[in-house]
Amino acid sequence: MSKGRFGKFGGQFISETLMPTIQELEESYNHFSQNEDFNRELTDLFNNYAGRPSLLYFAENMTRDLKGAKIYFKREDLNHTGAHKINNVLGQVLLAEKIGKTRIIAETGAGQHGVATATACALLNMECVIFMGEHDIKRQALNVYRMKLLGADVISVTSGTGTLKDAVNETMKEWSTRMDDTHYAIGSAMGPHPFPTLVRDFQSVISREIKEQILDTEGRLPDVVLACLGGGSNAIGSFYHFIDDKEVRLIGCEGAGHGVDQPNTAAALQAGRTGIYHGMKTIIAQNKDGQVNPVYSISAGLDYPGVGPEHAYLADIKRAEYVGINDEEAVQAFEYFSRTEGIIPAIESSHAIAQAIKMAPEMDKNQIMVVTLSGRGDKDCAAIARYRGEEIYD
Known part of the structure; x- marks a missing residue:
């Protein structure tokens, strides 16, 4: 890979205004990622603040019920703030502090990245603005309150469909007007280089721990690693240290909404094609004229019209597989996992659980599956209840 390229994907498709700041970020990351003091400080935050390493949990009830592969869950839901997002945010905010930034801006969809960003800013005494x-x-009122409680200014984005892609647009606009003291802590492994690389590197702690834990527990690598993806930080973090292990299948689960072949879908890798968006060349849901399609998923965190460029590359070279999971499948998985294991998963993570429910019975009992539980589902309970026609009061 050179200059942020993953095969034909990636790159830096940004305005000249932003280029000096992007170059500063790239140079700073290249320096600090190799700096022992920085890595020691980040590891201390991971272990003593975020609560790493997260557990690798054997889902005994689910394994017994599905009568197939042994199923393990990487419990990112147990991290401080309740999701994998804290891994990337602690890395980026610490990096921003080192290069003299005092203000952090970020986008959020499901709110978990916003909460993690607000949390890190409170810890490191940074001004925080969330779009x-x-x-x-x-649909994520609880997380909005959490962000405000932590001291963040939450800006409502009313343009477009009022979802994640529009929040990204507004955050990038804001960054271009105030770069001297501001760092954009992007929430996924997407955007112009170096963001896909540095986000992946901060999130790769997930797959590093999975590999160590499963070797310690089972004495061998898993047969399959599953993760949900919108932009794809959770998934690339779960996949990264297994990419060279060709015997391990890597499967990403997109939010298909009403169905992959329906207009209301967010399964970009299933229904999209190559284009340039948010500073990167990747796979995007777009029409024949190159206009980005409106996308939909019951999951706010998967409601994005593209994927990170490394996922586009892994799909292109057929190293990873990507499937679409519709709303009903995800909700059924949300309910099933809650009842079966006593763990309420994020609706994003439920897309990966749904695929595990499909696959496990078709696998041998001596095979091993690891599913990354990217976040907890407290934030989704009211929305899923309404989806099921139940009246619930926040």
């Missing part, structure tokens, strides 16, 4: 689509603000 969130007005539609997502309504």
